Amino acid sequence: MAGALFLGLDVGTSGVKAILVREDGEVAASALTPLTLSTPQPGWAEQDPDAWWQATIASIRQLRAEMPDARIVSVGISGQMHSSVFLDRAGEVIRPALLWCDGRTTEQCAEITRRAGGEDRLRDWVRNPALEGFTLPKVLWLRQREPEAYSRLATVLLAKDFIRYRLTGALATEPSDASGTLMYDPANLRWSDDILNAVGVPRALLPEVGGSSEVLGTVTADAARLTGLDAGTPVVGGGADNACGAAGVGVVTPGEAVASWGTSGTVLAPTAQPLVDPGLRAHTFCHVVPGVWYLMGVVLSAAGAFNWYHQQLARELDESGASRRALDAEAASVPPGAEGVTFLPYLQGERTPHRDASARGAFVGLSLAHTRAHLTRAVLEGVCFALRDSVAILQELGLSPHSLLLTGGGAKSPFLQRLQAEVFGLPVGTVNREEGPAYGAALLAAVGAGAFPDMAAAVRSTLTRIPGDTPSPSSHAAYDEAYARFRALYPALKGVAGAN
Numbered sequence: 004m005a006g007a008l009f010l011g012l013d014v015g016t017s018g019v020k021a022i023l024v025r026e027d028g029e030v031a032a033s034a035l036t037p038l039t040l041s042t043p044q045p046g047w048a049e050q051d052p053d054a055w056w057q058a059t060i061a062s063i064r065q066l067r068a069e070m071p072d073a074r075i076v077s078v079g080i081s082g083q084m085h086s087s088v089f090l091d092r093a094g095e096v097i098r099p100a101l102l103w104c105d106g107r108t109t110e111q112c113a114e115i116t117r118r119a120g121g122e123d124r125l126r127d128w129v130r131n132p133a134l135e136g137f138t139l140p141k142v143l144w145l146r147q148r149e150p151e152a153y154s155r156l157a158t159v160l161l162a163k164d165f166i167r168y169r170l171t172g173a174l175a176t177e178p179s180d181a182s183g184t185l186m187y188d189p190a191n192l193r194w195s196d197d198i199l200n201a202v203g204v205p206r207a208l209l210p211e212v213g214g215s216s217e218v219l220g221t222v223t224a225d226a227a228r229l230t231g232l233d234a235g236t237p238v239v240g241g242g243a244d245n246a247c248g249a250a251g252v253g254v255v256t257p258g259e260a261v262a263s264w265g266t267s268g269t270v271l272a273p274t275a276q277p278l279v280d281p282g283l284r285a286h287t288f289c290h291v292v293p294g295v296w297y298l299m300g301v302v303l304s305a306a307g308a309f310n311w312y313h314q315q316l317a318r319e320l321d322e323s324g325a326s327r328r329a330l331d332a333e334a335a336s337v338p339p340g341a342e343g344v345t346f347l348p349y350l351q352g353e354r355t356p357h358r359d360a361s362a363r364g365a366f367v368g369l370s371l372a373h374t375r376a377h378l379t380r381a382v383l384e385g386v387c388f389a390l391r392d393s394v395a396i397l398q399e400l401g402l403s404p405h406s407l408l409l410t411g412g413g414a415k416s417p418f419l420q421r422l423q424a425e426v427f428g429l430p431v432g433t434v435n436r437e438e439g440p441a442y443g444a445a446l447l448a449a450v451g452a453g454a455f456p457d458m459a460a461a462v463r464s465t466l467t468r469i470p471g472d473t474p475s476p477s478s479h480a481a482y483d484e485a486y487a488r489f490r491a492l493y494p495a496l497k498g499v500a501g502a503n
């Protein structure tokens with residue numbers, strides 16, 4: 004496949020990334036088109052799927068402009084999980100998508116649990132509890148709150164599957180994203196008629212499920228004209244952004260774990276079986292590799308919380324890498340524990356471990372002696388502590404990784420790498436590629452095009468591990484008191500700092 008390039012797309016919350024990857028794994032070009040998030044009410048979060056599509060076109064066109072002669076042989080797509088695209092019979096978007104971090108469906112979650120006959124049933128049917136972020140409660144919300152829109156509903160898609168639909172005309176998904184809908188049984192790899200019948204949602208609303216590295220469509224003439232891709236280019240199933248992010252740092256087999264900072268933060272550990280957290284605090288989903296699942300804890304605001312802080316309280320610093328470094332330096336000027344200041348990053352509610360869409364953020368412990376540097380450190384520590392809750396759950400479930408691969412925003416800064424190592428008490432590492440989910444999607448495209456026999460081979464041929472910080476027992480212990488303060492804060496503030 005000399006000269007072949009694989010296009011990886013990632014429909015993130017903050018933007019649509021497109022990259023071109025060579026067969027040896029080198030990234031030949033990359034483009035990012037930013038997106039905005041609409042929060043019409045506190046706790047709500049929406050985006051227009053057509054804005055994703057326009058951003059996708061812009062990113063691909065930018066790559067095309069940079070490399071007009073590129074021979075793009077296949078496309079893989081990754082995307083934010085759970086977000087609901089509602090399409091009518093003509094394939095047009097009915098209303099903005101309710102996103103993975105939208106918390107408006109608490110009532111619908113209670114209804115799903117009641118109609119299923121309790122959480123034990125949900126565990127048996129779909130291996131996960133009803134959480135506001137998942138897709139099914141959003142379908143029920145539409146049915147109850149916008150019945151006219153629901154009457155026109157013909158198909159429910161996920162973000163990256165909508166982009167595939169616009170690229171190829173094919174309505175399809177694959178197991179890693181289907182897992183996050185609460186309508187799919189990740190253990191038995193099929194839509195769950197049990198849950199669909201219990202809540203009265205027709206199976207016909209859902210697309211067929213193919214494989215993550217299987218070709219599920221080809222670029223249409225219309226999409227070719229808009230994007231500059233060749234008509235007929237194969238598009239593979241792709242995967243959920245967290246699964247593709249793990250694949251993008253080479254974590255495709257059990258025994259390893261990844262900590263990721265996107266808008267959300269996640270800690271993910273692959274498993275050889277669909278293990279379920281008895282407390283249902285971590286999610287059980289399919290990986291992009293057949294026969295592999297993962298357990299994942301989700302922090303709803305990770306880079307999202309840091310970006311909010313940056314925009315609201317450090318606005319004089321632009322969003323460049325230099326500004327991030329300035330904020331890191333500010334945080335580094337204060338000792339571990341931020342001299343008593345604690346930050347709860349629950350700006351958009353929290354999933355793991357609290358499962359509370361109405362939770363809210365807080366700064367606590369302020370005195371006249373504190374400066375913005377303390378707040379900056381507290382925000383970064385707060386995000387790491389929230390992720391540590393997920394690390395602790397995975398450890399409690401017997402998945403005790405010896406180290407964590409870092410990806411996303413938290414991998415980009417030496418300060419954040421060290422902070423995570425010390426807070427988690429585990430060695431951390433990175434890989435020689437920084438493109439995260441888009442990279443995993445490009446590898447799926449390469450496997451789909453036959454460049455590699457499977458993802459394990461693709462990862463072996465393209466990625467190199469870079470060992471990072473190893474914390475000393477004392478550097479980990481330096482956070483004991485601050486972490487204990489963090490743990491005590493949510494129960495203390497519940498009902499005071501909540502949305503309800």
Ligand SMILES: Nc1ncnc2c1ncn2[C@@H]1O[C@H](COP(=O)(O)OP(=O)(O)O)[C@@H](O)[C@H]1O
Binds near residue numbers: 016018264265306327
């Ligand atoms: N040095 C850094 N420190 C903290 N956060 C960062 C840094 N660099 C980038 N980020 C943030 O990390 C996130 C990673 O981006 P990405 O994985 O593309 O997010 P998403 O998928 O949510 O759009 C972005 O929100 C970005 O602002």
Ligand SMILES: O=C(CO)[C@@H](O)[C@H](O)COP(=O)(O)O
Binds near residue numbers: 015083183245301
């Ligand atoms: O809801 C989840 C995982 O369950 C989120 O992790 C989304 O998948 C969004 O990812 P980012 O935009 O933060 O990358």
